[in-house]
Amino acid sequence: MNDRIEKRIELKAPISRVWRAVTDYREFGEWFCVKLDGPFVPGQVSRGRITYPGYEHVKWEAVVQKMEPERLFSFTWPHPNSLDKAEYTQGDHSKDPTTLVEIRLEKTTTGTLLVLTESGFDNIPGNFRLEAFRRNEGGWAEQMKNIERYVAKAA
């Protein structure tokens, strides 16, 4: 079984534009759905709150690792064992296991190739409250449909 996630996506935008969208804390917040307290600084904790409907109780707390302009942005972030509102709010998150997220950019003829990897799942205990994740997964799917409907209407 693979213990890492890898995503590749072609973006029709210049690498400078993508770099800004990924590393400017306000722009990152727009697409990631998080309200961050301040700019990303390597070696420092980035704090904020998730703004995604249904997840507003979840804190964002990541440690920025590397910022190599137009090349690499990386951070470590925690994986709580439940996202259920009551369970999450009561939980102690100081010891949540973390994974490493790396976002690499490459210039292409049509724009930018973004390669995202998330690794370190081998540190994570298998004690997730999957019922809560399943419930939330339903929530996400519903939200995606809302966005699709909204975009289709706007077009």
Added chain:
Amino acid sequence: MLQKQRSSLAARERAHAPVFAALGDETRLALVTKLSGGQPRSISQLTKGSKLTRQAITKHLRVLESVGIVHSVHAGRESLFEFDPTPIEDMREYLDFVSKQWDHALTRLKSFVED
């Protein structure tokens, strides 16, 4: 049957040790492969054909037991070990969940930078 269900539930609840780390060892992976056929096996059966001692095999089985991948069942005077795929399936399901969240986030990033 009831007894088995109860013990499996208890194992799930105490499964707080990293599943991947437990599998990140050749001997343990080989043990899991041997057991994954579904047939419970004794320590002697599992030691046969291995260069390791019975004690070493037992130690590896205990690690697998601690994350709930393997359970021991008593058959007379002997301990048999059997495979339980639940922790591995749970881990895979969680990875699928995280993976899907990234798909959604990157789709939003795409519309954000391409507009």
